[in-house]
Amino acid sequence: MGFVKREKIEQTVERRETSRDLDRLLEQLNDWRFLERRLAARDLAEFSGISDQLCQRLNIEEHPAVRAAIFSSLTQIQDEQAIRGFIELLRSEDPELRNSSIEALKQLPDQLNAEIESLLTDDDADVRIFTINILESLPHPDVPRWLHQVIVDEENVNVCSAAVDLLTELGTPSMIPDLIALKARFSDTPFIEMAVDLTVDRINASGFVESSALTAADDV
Secondary structure, eight states: HHHHHHHHHHHHHHHHHEEEEEEEEHHTTTSSSSHHHHHHHHHHGGGGSSSSHHHHHHHHHOHHHHHHHHHHHEEEEEEEHHHHHHHHHTTTTOOOHHHHHHHHHOOOOOHHHHHHHHHHSSOOHHHHHHHHHHHTTTOTTHHHHHHHHHHHHHHOOOHHHHHHHHHHHHHHHHHHHHHHHHHHHHHOOOOOOOEEEEEEEHHHHHHHHHOOOOOHHHOO
């Protein structure tokens, strides 16, 4: 009885060691069973240089659990290939892939830094809007500057609207002249006028609060 038990333990160890071999994991990533694909995707996070393979699988993977595991591993690997894969998925027709890519890129501010300016001038207006969605919660000090550049240079009204919405919270007094110029550029678009007025009011109100706080501190 003891011999049988030891044999089962040895077989279990052997299967686990085999499953963590890179070649075996890459094979397992295309297994017909979704659980095997999910385990492979999870374990591949420990290997470098395999982001392209994970991205290729992601483009054809349909099971949500496997997709989630692949996104998690790519976010942990966070190499250039992973970043490029996420960016390419911003163009996907699949909303789940697009949204997951946006969320993944939000977690990689340092790696994404070099890509932001080119994304904000991408030929596809939807990609520019998705990039602004990423900036909404991207912890990077250049976010206000990037948004400011959008309202100065952008010609698509929907992209500008997305940027103005964020500047309601992140705008500074130095941006007000360009916001007013933006409203003049799209004078035939009522929602831009309303958005700009709201943003300018918020910026002015924030400045007033800050000045009041400083005055109160000086009085003390």
